[in-house]
Amino acid sequence: ETxxxxxxxHLVMGMTNKKSLKCEQHLGHNAxxxxxxxxxxxxxxxxxxxxxxxxxxxxVPSRFSPECPNSSHxxxxxxxxxxxDSALYLCASSQVMGGPDTEAFFGQGTRLTVV
Amino acid sequence: AxxxxxxxxxxxxxxxxxxxxxxxxxxxxxxxxxxYVQYSRQRLQLLLRHISRESxxxxxxxxxxxxxxxxxxxPFAQEEDSAMYYCALSGRGGQRDSNYQLxxxxxxxxxxxx
Numbered sequence: 001e002t003x004x005x006x007x008x009x010h011l012v013m014g015m016t017n018k019k020s021l022k023c024e025q026h027l028g029h030n031a032x033x034x035x036x037x038x039x040x041x042x043x044x045x046x047x048x049x050x051x052x053x054x055x056x057x058x059x060v061p062s063r064f065s066p067e068c069p070n071s072s073h074x075x076x077x078x079x080x081x082x083x084x085d086s087a088l089y090l091c092a093s094s095q096v097m098g099g100p101d102t103e104a105f106f107g108q109g110t111r112l113t114v115v
Numbered sequence: 116a117x118x119x120x121x122x123x124x125x126x127x128x129x130x131x132x133x134x135x136x137x138x139x140x141x142x143x144x145x146x147x148x149x150x151y152v153q154y155s156r157q158r159l160q161l162l163l164r165h166i167s168r169e170s171x172x173x174x175x176x177x178x179x180x181x182x183x184x185x186x187x188x189x190p191f192a193q194e195e196d197s198a199m200y201y202c203a204l205s206g207r208g209g210q211r212d213s214n215y216q217l218x219x220x221x222x223x224x225x226x227x228x229x
Contacts, residue, residue, distance in 0.1 A: 003158075004158075040124070040221070041221065042119075042219045042221040042222070043201065043219040043222075045216065045217070047217075048216070056216065079155070090159065092159075092195060102205065102217075103149075103161050104161070104217060105160075106152075106158045106159040106160065107158060108158045109158070110158075
């Protein structure tokens with residue numbers, strides 16, 4: 001599949017579990033992002049990576065831990081989550097991180113439910 | 116503070132009627148504005164950007180700096196326009212002032228009734 005691919009599409013986990021979300025892009029982009037999309041709330045930017053370096057961490061709790069091993073892959077490691085963390089987690093990439101006309105390409109998201 | 120406001124969470128219009136999705140922003144510099152769309156069961160994708168000054172799927176949006184608005188308009192709505200629409204602003208900010216970041220509105224759900 002071309003574009004931005006996220007796996008798994010759906011995930012149900014207990015509060016004591018450890019799981020990881022995966023994002024992959026083959027667009028040659030240098031910037032990757034994690035967003036949280038909750039019902040009735042704006043998109044919340046969680047993390048930004050540019051050239052594999054984390055450049056933004058928007059006050060995200062430590063139970064969310066990102067990892068960017070290379071410019072094509074981005075992970076979000078989850079542990080001891082809370083029910084309020086249930087949401088759609090979106091990964092996006094862009095050619096570069098900055099620039100006024102940067103277009104973000106999104107994956108289809110992982111629907112996470114914490115029980 | 117940098118902010119994007121979409122005052123309507125839900126907008127419902129009849130097919131063939133004009134559509135206007137409102138977007139207002141607050142930004143101290145010269146912003147770049149975008150509209151993104153998310154159709155049912157599809158990924159969020161760019162619809163149009165103000166610097167392109169183009170019409171996509173019959174939609175247009177004009178940046179009004181005086182009113183700090185970037186409303187999305189279409190003269191005749193079609194059923195396939197039903198979707199979630201997000202207005203976004205690209206501007207400097209974040210943890211490093213040199214970084215650009217996208218600031219998102221809360222979104223407007225557009226429903227086109229037959």
